[in-house]
Amino acid sequence: MEEKVQKTVSKEEQKRRKFMKQIAGFGVLGLAAAGGIWAAKDFKATKGRLRPPGAVPEDQYLSMCIKCGQCLQVCPYDSILLEDIDGKAGVGTAYIDPLARGCYLCEAFPCVLACPTGALDHEANVIEKVHMGMAIVVNESACIALDNQKVTADMIGRIYDHTKVITPEERQSRKVEIFDNDPEKVKLQKELLQKLSAQEGKSCALCAELCPYEPDPSQAIGMIAKDGGLFPEIREACIGCGACVELCPTKVLQILPYATYAEVYEKNKGSNNA
Template structure:
């Protein structure tokens, strides 16, 4: 018996304890590896290598349910990366690198490795500049209201009224999820009509975001510089007013920039 066969057998044994649905899931997840999405998906923090992830993710949605920022989505029926597998779309919502990494802790199958629940061990991908000329900071342009307003639409913990009016209200007994999403928006609000350094100033890498991204002078303006500690969380992609950046899933700093981190 090969190691892969043993791994599969042992896993299905575990799934058998969940009954018929568990067995169905086990059959599905091992088939999922043969139906990869045409473009590599950005996976949540702690994701094991892609083939293993597709094999182990049981599509339970636990990571999605505990994510405070609503950053995690499940692959739809038209997806080829295994319907129901967890992914992050930075255009809709980046990952904000929660210190406790609840998504990792909630994963029951090992698709998100419980041994990687520390920022030093998290690596989702790498940010790259794909449209330098669009950068507001490079041209000394101010942040438009539309850039801030758009993030309200990405914040489902808000009320419909708040989203419509683009204005936060004080509500009694807010949930932790609401508090975190409101805190992000309040930080973002400070950039209305101001010089744009959003990608660098709101990078969630901790304890020091400047190790992951910073602004550097160029041609009379400024441009973001991706640095060694970038983990590819996608927050900069979501928050950037003009789509200057993108994330290359699972890529390393050395692969993209030719240097060792």
């Protein structure tokens, strides 16, 4: 029995390490930059930072994160940032700003595997074990789906502007093509842009249509009829990745880090208001 478990773990590790190798070499921090944040490790975290997948509770996270930047280096979507001195949120600690780039729940969670201390819990190696927070609606009246408005090129352009791996020409034209020799990281980000471009001219449902929760995004978020239009409904499987926050063109959504569905919605099921 023990031998069988070891073989299963070994197979999973091989799969995840292979994925990491595919995206290696992108977004790597310089040693000087990584080393320069050690002296600032005593800064306290500002409440409300969204942490990468697998993050342990905040106080524990701050004591365990050694600000090495390994999670940032292997993130295929460039979702992870390191806190700078102005933020005073545990300078050098890894976080995600969903307005700049959400987490797209990539296969195998290489950021978790890359963490050398367990600040990102190595048990969180599948989507069922990952919980980052909970999406909430903070600006209902701004939702353009309520008025059945269409997705425009400008809305799509925002996400092109967030994407670091494409060329200036691709960013300007709002069009990408995937080539056989593109690194895996580039392919993943271009695939996201192509899915986004396919929504142009359709009634806005970007948050639901591009939700990365697998195998069924509708378990995490879906569009429901409201006031003659449509409106996003946050559902129990939401894990707070922040992709919907980045995708929303009018800042309707926000993530409550570490919050659970029960805490936010249990008392008023079916409501999108926290």
